[in-house]
Amino acid sequence: MTILTNEKDIRKIRESGEILKKVFSFVENKIMGGVSTLDLDIEVEKEIRRHGAEPAFKGYKGYPGSICASLNEVVVHGIPSADIVIQDGDIVSIDIGVKKNGYFTDAARTFSVGTITEEAERLIDCTKQCLTEGIKQAVTGNRVSDISHAIQNVAEKFKFKEVRMFVGHGVGKALHEPPEVPNWGQKGKGPVLQQGLVLAIEPMINCGTRNVKIKPDGWTAVTADGKFSAHFEDTVIVGNKEAEIIT
Ligand code: MF3
Ligand code: CO
Numbered sequence: 752m753t754i755l756t757n758e759k760d761i762r763k764i765r766e767s768g769e770i771l772k773k774v775f776s777f778v779e780n781k782i783m784g785g786v787s788t789l790d791l792d793i794e795v796e797k798e799i800r801r802h803g804a805e806p807a808f809k810g811y812k813g814y815p816g817s818i819c820a821s822l823n824e825v826v827v828h829g830i831p832s833a834d835i836v837i838q839d840g841d842i843v844s845i846d847i848g849v850k851k852n853g854y855f856t857d858a859a860r861t862f863s864v865g866t867i868t869e870e871a872e873r874l875i876d877c878t879k880q881c882l883t884e885g886i887k888q889a890v891t892g893n894r895v896s897d898i899s900h901a902i903q904n905v906a907e908k909f910k911f912k913e914v915r916m917f918v919g920h921g922v923g924k925a926l927h928e929p930p931e932v933p934n935w936g937q938k939g940k941g942p943v944l945q946q947g948l949v950l951a952i953e954p955m956i957n958c959g960t961r962n963v964k965i966k967p968d969g970w971t972a973v974t975a976d977g978k979f980s981a982h983f984e985d986t987v988i989v990g991n992k993e994a995e996i997i998t
Contacts, residue, residue: 752930753923755947755988763852764923764949768986768997770802771849771856778818778847782862784839788820791845792831799849807848807855807926814970819846819859826914826955826963826972826980827859839865842875844982848926855926857951858998859984871979874958877909878981881934881954885919889950889987889994895930895941902954903935912961913954914980917972922986923949944989953984 755761777798778791796817799806806817814830821829821844822837829835829844837843846859861875884901898919906913919932930942934954959978966973974980987994 752921752928753949754945755923755949761988764854764856764988765997767804767849767851767854767856770799770804770851771847771858771998773802774798774847774849775845775858775860778845779862782837782843782845782864784837784864786837787833788822788829788831788835788837789833791820792816792818795847802851804849804851807850807857811926817847820844821846821980821982823979824974824977826957826974827917827982828970828972830968830970837864840867842867842871842979842981844980846982846984853924855922855924856986856998857922857926857953857984858986859953859982861981861983870958873909874911874956874979874981877905877911878954878956878983881905881913881956882952882983882985885952885954886985886987886994886996889944889952889989891944891946891989891991893944894939895932895944896936897938898952899933899936900938906934906954906956912957912959914957914961914963916963917953917955919951919953919984921949922951946989946991948989949986950989951984951986953982955980955982
């Protein structure tokens with residue numbers, strides 16, 4: 752668990768988050784038809800290093816990429832590949848981790864390419880709202896599952912399904928730290944949130960079944976029914992009145 756109480760450490764993790772934001776503005780413009788996910792990975796790794804930071808995912812439990820690029824029915828952990836070429840109509844989730852000054856930040860966004868279906872638009876909207884409502888609950892004195900419950904509520908309102916096989920997590924001095932932050936649950940359960948606690952909140956929402964399968968590569972998680980999935984993630988610091996979003 753990373754609980755940041757002094758301004759010096761907060762400045763350090765903010766810098767990590769600032770770099771991650773810049774990397775997203777950079778990669779956003781490169782997501783288009785004809786580009787492979789390996790192209791994106793190579794560009795992102797260069798951009799992270801250009802800022803004097805390191806790609807946090809590369810080598811993590813043997814993961815080969817600097818980004819996860821998860822298209823359409825891929826929920827998370829899509830491995831960058833020259834054979835995966837983005838096309839019009841795709842939704843593309845990009846997940847990136849940065850390590851700078853000893854501090855990790857983790858974020859994900861789902862982008863649309865060209866014209867996508869109305870359902871895919873709604874899915875992206877829903878997942879963004881899940882993240883926004885989850886973050887609103889990341890305040891001192893609440894419990895972890897208040898975040899979870901808020902996310903589940905939004906998913907249900909849209910009649911979509913929150914993925915339960917993967918969860919958000921503590922982050923800061925390592926990429927994955929306690930506590931786990933599920934995307935579903937009843938209010939008022941789990942650890943009490945303390946000011947300064949750093950969390951990665953990351954709803955993954957499916958159009959169809961919530962069930963997920965892992966491909967033989969051991970990483971790529973796809974929806975069991977082949978329908979679309981979206982993913983948004985931010986690293987936040989729990990605060991007294993509101994969380995500070997640092998990515
Ligand atoms: N945001 C993802 C997560 O927290 C990224 C991890 S990808 C990995 O699970 F390759 F680093 F595992
Ligand atoms: Co994460």
